Amino acid sequence: MELLQLKYFRTVARLEHMTKAAEQLHIAQPALSRTISRLEEDLGVLLFDRVNRQIRLNAFGKTFLSKVELALSLLDEGKKEVMEMAGLExxxxxxxxxxxxxxxxxxxxxxxxxxxxxxxxxxxxxxxxxxxxxxxxxxxxxxxxxxxxxxxxxxxxxxxxxxxxxxxxxxxxxxxxxxxxxxxxxxxxxxxxxxxxxxxxxxxxxxxxxxxxxxxxxxxxxxxxxxxxxxxxxxxxxxxxxxxxxxxxxxxxxxxxxxxxxxxxxxxxxxxxxxxxxxxxxxxxxxxxxxxxxxxx
The missing domain is CATH 3.40.190.290 (D-Maltodextrin-Binding Protein; domain 2)
Known part of the structure; x- marks a missing residue:
């Protein structure tokens, strides 16, 4: 499981729309879809329900999103603290x-x-x-x-x-x-x-x-x-x-x-x-x- 996968998943989960998420992330939609599929394979469960080209975050996805939000937030806070300690900006x-x-x-x-x-x-x-x-x-x-x-x-x-x-x-x-x-x-x-x-x-x-x-x-x-x-x-x-x-x-x-x-x-x-x-x-x-x-x- 990679950090980039988690960031991509968070964006898709918030928007519940693969095309809009790809546009916001500035990547091709097929590449984003493959990234989400690999993440689901790593976890062994589907994170989204897919019906007629629409996607909806399911119960597994909602649980995982709450932990991803927390993890990425903690990493961001750690980056801020380190940058201030180092006096980089x-x-x-x-x-x-x-x-x-x-x-x-x-x-x-x-x-x-x-x-x-x-x-x-x-x-x-x-x-x-x-x-x-x-x-x-x-x-x-x-x-x-x-x-x-x-x-x-x-x-x-x-x-x-x-x-x-x-x-x-x-x-x-x-x-x-x-x-x-x-x-x-x-x-x-x-x-x-x-x-x-x-x-x-x-x-x-x-x-x-x-x-x-x-x-x-x-x-x-x-x-x-x-x-x-x-x-x-x-x-x-x-x-x-x-x-x-x-x-x-x-x-x-x-x-x-x-x-x-x-x-x-x-x-x-x-x-x-x-x-x-x-x-x-x-x-x-x-x-x-x-x-x-x-x-x-």
């Missing part, structure tokens, strides 16, 4: 986030201060099979960043940023000149929203519920860039955090009266796994960065 930080636009300025500022640190960023969409908490639990990523406190054993989180929620309206909108609004004034407006399951969608639904309004949702998106673009185009209005990186040149952010609605962002980590010096330093940096930049509201 300042470190590598892997981080998973579903709010990349909020994180990017902090990453840029950190790299200006520590140019030898490398980042591996995994942008998680709401439709991703693996959540940030699962990536942390399995040691696939060092840190998580986003608007969710997981409340899971072993997963720690620290609040680093709070942003007030505004109503974004496009240039020329009838409410554009208002110094502030009530949500009742916008109750009949078409809204641009995130898809169900997105953490911001849950928060926005709660804002509407507390205000006693029923939104007409015209369009649902996955990413902030799409939401911003649709508001700028005049298609509708949206709830947006008052962050300094929001481009408000073509839309206005209106304060919501009698509202204490906020998005809270957390940095999270698995306290049971090794955390590199670089990752620990970035944790502290995030807290200082958002405080000094004055982006919390």
């Amino acid at each position: 300042r470190g590598t930080i892997s981080i998973a986030t579903n709010t990349l636009n909020c994180l990017s300025p902090a990453v840029e500022a950190f790299r200006e201060k520590f140019p030898n640190v490398r980042f591996r960023i995994n942008q998680i969409a709401p439709t991703e099979t693996y959540s940030i908490s699962e990536l942390l639990e399995q040691g696939i990523t060092d840190l998580g960043f986003g608007p969710i406190a997981f409340g899971k054993p072993g997963i720690r989180e620290c609040s680093v940023l709070q942003t007030k929620i505004f109503l974004a309206v496009p240039s020329g909108h009838r409410l554009e000149k208002q110094s502030s609004i009530t949500l009742e004034q916008a109750a009949d407006e078409p809204f641009i929203e995130y898809k169900t399951g997105h953490p911001f969608r849950k928060a926005n639904d709660e804002i509407s519920r507390r205000a006693g309004i029923q939104r007409t949702i015209l369009c649902e998106v996955d990413e902030p860039a799409a939401l911003h673009g649709l508001v700028r185009s005049g298609l509708g209005v949206a709830f947006l955090p008052g962050c300094k990186w929001n481009d408000v040149a073509q839309y206005s952010l209106l304060p919501i009266q009698d509202s204490d609605n906020k998005h809270t962002f957390f940095v999270s980590w698995n306290e049971t796994r090794y955390l590199s010096e670089a990752a620990r330093e970035f944790q502290y940096f995030l807290i200082d960065y958002y405080a000094k930049e004055g982006v919390s509201a």
